[in-house]
Amino acid sequence: EVQLVESGGGLVQPGRSMKLSCAASGFTFSNYGMAWVRQAPTKGLEWVATISYDGSSTYYRDSVKGRFTISRDNAKSTLYLQMNSLRSEDTATYYCTTTALYYFDYWGQGVMVTVSS
């Protein structure tokens, strides 16, 4: 059974950093592209970033480009999202997902990030 478990969220002040992790199991992690999708409170879903199966290619939405970095450790079956210079508009639940052909096959339960002073 595919399992994606996010961690690392919480309350952070504007301008500070936070790193999310996603522990994957139940599939061959190194064969799959991975992504982060977020959902602000009472809002819809928003794609954040994607990384290829081997980490050689990354893609970001414009609003996080230069501030967020997606990475992975295939030996540990773990996906990361380093978030710097956080803004109030980054407040959301962040979901770790597998991705194939640009859609999202499996989703984690999500981790909440609140950016507030």
Added chain:
Amino acid sequence: DVQMTQSPSYLAASPGESVSISCKASKSINTYLAWYQEKPGKSNKILIYSGSTLQSGTPSRFSGSGSGTDFTLTIRSLEPEDFAVYYCQQHNEYPLTFGSGTKLEIK
């Protein structure tokens, strides 16, 4: 960016009925459209990708159609577990974009 306009935002129906949800793209996305189901306390689930291909495990009462800019998700003979929020998403180009969601509630 490709804007995805989903309608209606809210839909009430009874078990056994059939419903349709529309998703319109601001430009052609070929057939690269996915549908997801969101339920409280559960992980989001992909139902359909590439417009009409059912993900493994998706019940056959779900179907997707359309190409270009206009797409439809149809659920025939609603079951109690189908009452949820549904999102469309274009998977043709970056940035990947979602519709605003349709909440399907029991009448």
